[in-house]
Amino acid sequence: MIPEDIALQQLINGTYIIAAFLFIFGLKMLGKPDTAKRGNLLSAIGMLVAIVVTLLAREILSYQWIIMAAIVGAVIGALTARMVAMTSMPELVALFNGSGGLASLVVGWAALYSTGNSTFTVFTIFLAILIGGVTFTGSLVAWGKLSEVMPSGAIVFGAQRIVNGILLLALIYVGAMLCLNPSTSSPEFYAVIVLSLLFGVMVVIPIGGADMPVVISLLNSYSGLAACAAGFAINNIILIVAGSLVGAAGLILTNIMCKAMNRSLANVLFSGFGAVKTATKVEGEVKPIVAEDAFLILEAASNVAFVPGYGMAVAQAQHVVRELGELLEANGCEVSYAIHPVAGRMPGHMNVLLAEANVPYDQLIEMDEINPRIENVDVAVVIGANDVVNPAAREDENSPIYGMPIINVDKARTVFVLKRSMASGFSGVDNPLFFGDNTRMLFGDAKASISSVIAEFKT
């Protein structure tokens, strides 16, 4: 290398350190509500710095294609980010994730064209293609399930484990062949791509909708690891640092989600939820209630906790829930929103929806905070949540969700359950809560039900 080139390379790597600093600091600030917005901005500036300084690199010979491609990507990204409704956020995160994963796959692919790759480099190229491919198709399947383009339940078939095992062995074999004989025209290379894409589909289809928070955060982690592997493939430090930061962050979130369901990651990934239905059958009488009576109870209450679930997102009921909350507060009642870590379809899903409806975040409280004082809650209003408030998780050892920590709404003085009908929840598990002595069922669309309670308040 000529001296100017070395100096330029040093400038680029030095600037990458600044970018890495901005990412790290940005992520740290994202962890506190007060500073989160600035943290995200900081991390975006880090990205801009990294991109701009990379454009100076001596390796880049032509800019024409790059600029066109960058503009196309930026416009698509900006438009979708702007237009999508807050309720479809899980799908959108899955799609963005998928496009990042596919980008890493393609970067790995392109790296195979450069000459003189060591075996270690080819191995990392293989990893970039594998993880990128799994992230891409896995995210697509997750998107399909979340947006209900395809059935959102677990898709399980008899020989699934055998098929996956064979697939994994085949991947290891073609990966090894590629490392021994790296060539972009060999059939092994194309087999790596195809098998990786197929593997991504196979790992996500057996996972049911209620387990989606785990899958989304795991795929998020994968997209970071794919970028990291691509970084090894092209010897680029910023890819490795940023990619592994995201990889680790995603794993932590995945772990939090798994703990919130009292299941191991392996259990989520390999056993279709609801496949075993041996739980004790619950029988009893449900006590329906009408909006007028619900209003009378709420009006007399001095402490109300809303417990939202995925059903609130489906019914788009977050705004009316906030309105009811404000009416109750004006009535001298203490209102809180108790949110289970895995309520909804992605980590923090309910928090985002309630924030959209202008609920201040200090009113959103976590499971560990509400449970010790649940006895003092006059009315717990369960809106479209099921498994996360199912007492069977606490009491029935035969229940598939036994051991999962829940919000103990059944211990509140009164429980209202807003529910469309008596169908069982996503996991297909019966819920004894519905038959409890202190439970009243408010049947119908959650949004319509709450609106009629609000109407009662206003008359």
Add this chain to the structure above:
Amino acid sequence: MEAVFLTFILMLSIFLGFELIAKVPATLHTPLMSGANAISGITVVGALLSAGSGHGEISGLLGAVAVALAMINVVGGYMVTDRMLAMFKKKETPDASTGGKR
């Protein structure tokens, strides 16, 4: 040696990632995830290098495709995170009705 050096960096970054995220409140899980997702679009840097590298036409074309895909991830990810975070508000105190909400 290079491989060892890079792996060393990998290990430290992973530990750093664990430390950074471990104590984040549940309220911020979604923005955190989508913000991290945007960072994973860093692969755009690799895409830029391969798009302009002149290792041949196919490599350049692949690079350009990767640039577009990664840019969707980067721009979309940051913008949507920003949009979400703009909605998170503290309870307004009665005397601070104008401004100072954040």
